Amino acid sequence: MIGSLGQPILFLLALGYGLGSVFQAAGQGNYFDFLAPGVIGMSIIFTAVFSGIDLIWDRQFGFLKETMAAPVSRINIMIGRTLGGATVATLQGIIVFIITLFFGFRPYNWALVPVAILFMLLVAFLFTALGNMIGSLLQDMQGFQLIMNFLVMPLFFLSGALFPIAGLPSVLTVVVKFDPLSYGIDSFRALLLNLGNFGLGLDFAVLAGVTIVFLGLGSYFFSKIQI
Amino acid sequence: MEPIIQVSHLTKKFGGFTAVDDISFSVQPGEIFAFLGPNGAGKSTTIKMLTTLLTPTSGTITLNGHNPATDASAVRKSFGIVFQDPSLDDELTAWENMEFHGVIYGVPKPLRRERINQLLKFVELEDRRNSLVKEFSGGMRRRLEIARGLLHHPKVIFLDEPTLGLDPQTRNHMWGYLQELNKSEGITVFLTTHYMEEADRVAQRIAIIDHGKIIALGTSAELKEKTGKSSLEDAFLEFTGKVIRDEEAGTVDAMRRRGQMWRGGGRR
Numbered sequence A: 001m002i003g004s005l006g007q008p009i010l011f012l013l014a015l016g017y018g019l020g021s022v023f024q025a026a027g028q029g030n031y032f033d034f035l036a037p038g039v040i041g042m043s044i045i046f047t048a049v050f051s052g053i054d055l056i057w058d059r060q061f062g063f064l065k066e067t068m069a070a071p072v073s074r075i076n077i078m079i080g081r082t083l084g085g086a087t088v089a090t091l092q093g094i095i096v097f098i099i100t101l102f103f104g105f106r107p108y109n110w111a112l113v114p115v116a117i118l119f120m121l122l123v124a125f126l127f128t129a130l131g132n133m134i135g136s137l138l139q140d141m142q143g144f145q146l147i148m149n150f151l152v153m154p155l156f157f158l159s160g161a162l163f164p165i166a167g168l169p170s171v172l173t174v175v176v177k178f179d180p181l182s183y184g185i186d187s188f189r190a191l192l193l194n195l196g197n198f199g200l201g202l203d204f205a206v207l208a209g210v211t212i213v214f215l216g217l218g219s220y221f222f223s224k225i226q227i
Numbered sequence B: 001m002e003p004i005i006q007v008s009h010l011t012k013k014f015g016g017f018t019a020v021d022d023i024s025f026s027v028q029p030g031e032i033f034a035f036l037g038p039n040g041a042g043k044s045t046t047i048k049m050l051t052t053l054l055t056p057t058s059g060t061i062t063l064n065g066h067n068p069a070t071d072a073s074a075v076r077k078s079f080g081i082v083f084q085d086p087s088l089d090d091e092l093t094a095w096e097n098m099e100f101h102g103v104i105y106g107v108p109k110p111l112r113r114e115r116i117n118q119l120l121k122f123v124e125l126e127d128r129r130n131s132l133v134k135e136f137s138g139g140m141r142r143r144l145e146i147a148r149g150l151l152h153h154p155k156v157i158f159l160d161e162p163t164l165g166l167d168p169q170t171r172n173h174m175w176g177y178l179q180e181l182n183k184s185e186g187i188t189v190f191l192t193t194h195y196m197e198e199a200d201r202v203a204q205r206i207a208i209i210d211h212g213k214i215i216a217l218g219t220s221a222e223l224k225e226k227t228g229k230s231s232l233e234d235a236f237l238e239f240t241g242k243v244i245r246d247e248e249a250g251t252v253d254a255m256r257r258r259g260q261m262w263r264g265g266g267r268r
Helices: A003-018 A020-025 A031-053 A055-061 A063-069 A074-102 A110-137 A142-157 A170-178 A180-193 A200-223 B043-050 B072-078 B094-104 B109-122 B138-150 B168-185 B196-202 B220-227 B232-240 B251-262
Strands: B005-014 B017-027 B032-036 B058-063 B079-082 B156-160 B188-193 B205-210 B213-218
Touching (some): A020 A031, A031 A055, A031 A110, A031 A142, A031 A180, A055 A063, A063 A074, A074 A110, A074 A200, A110 A142, A110 A180, A110 A200, A142 A180, B017 B058, B017 B205, B017 B213, B032 B043, B032 B168, B032 B196, B043 B058, B043 B156, B043 B188, B072 B079, B079 B138, B094 B109, B109 B138, B138 B156, B168 B188, B168 B196, B188 B196, B196 B232, B205 B220, B213 B232
Parallel strands (some): B032 B205, B079 B156
Antiparallel strands (some): B005 B017
């Protein structure tokens, strides 16, 4: 867990301080503050998807195989895996949040932090379920690289984690609206900085809805795994 | 006596490739039965179908009176399995791995404790019960997997290449365990191997499988007699020919190799 903290910290430092003055000059305020929820989201999505994809290895060479030969329903195994993965991803998010505090980030209302954590959990669930789904469909680790580069990276970069959505050309705005992570990041910004764009209600609805779909699809594909 | 495993015209195709080609055989309760064959013969695929991990393309299987394809849960309670590739949780101790198995197989708590102790002793790992599995050697992991597979007192234990890559002492102990179990508990043992001496020494009946087909079935003595050879190895070569088989490395082989690079020791 500690090793994977390197990337968010790097982003915070490099972009936060590097682009900070540019952002400020453009009249957008403190970039570091703006960035913090984005980096929290980053650690969650990467940890969550990765734990799901780890399935590919685990089902051939790991503990998962034992559970698949056992008289346990596949649904239960899937739920267990999702819960476990989501918990770890959320913890990552919380750790990154604590690190941002060290850099001077302050949530505008501490009472809302627990709510933010609940949203982190929801985002973690969403992406762990997605990871499990992908892990169930892929046959080997080659596909993993493809997924990381062509799915997870775009999901992250186009979620408004690193730049404001407001000024984007309309094509990109549409893409952003289709990215579940955008709603997650937006909810973090709303709860931690009072800088939400979509409205918390919409954020929750989209996140919950997509999570349910991914859980359903993930369970279906998981149950069809043949070793 | 009703066979404990009955396989009838079993076929498995992966796209255009036929891994298992219309095989039929039966295993009697309390028997030690071996599938002997070169790599790629269809041994692992057959075991996976018997153990509910793959569904057959056609044909029927009955294990302990149930069909794995339709009645998976009932079948799973009837067997234990030791896979070719490890399936232990490295971050848990030997005891915890056994506990988890006991829980998911529904072994009640007091019975669990007693059996775990007994089985760890049987495979000579009781003094390492609280050690993390990642510290275990390949042979120790194998022994633990055998202990674990037996925890729920299954009627059949499946072993896929159980002594592959192990040192001679561990191999010797493994064969001892299997024979002991078979004698004292009457447990049916179904193993796959490509080691002649293993099949010869341990198995009561052997099926030689090649290119997905069973080409010979009988006791070691019967197979030697049939080919007029004095060793099982020669009989085997007589049945399967001496040409070297070139296999295609599958995705699993690729992952196994990569695993050995990344995870140091890999599965051994």
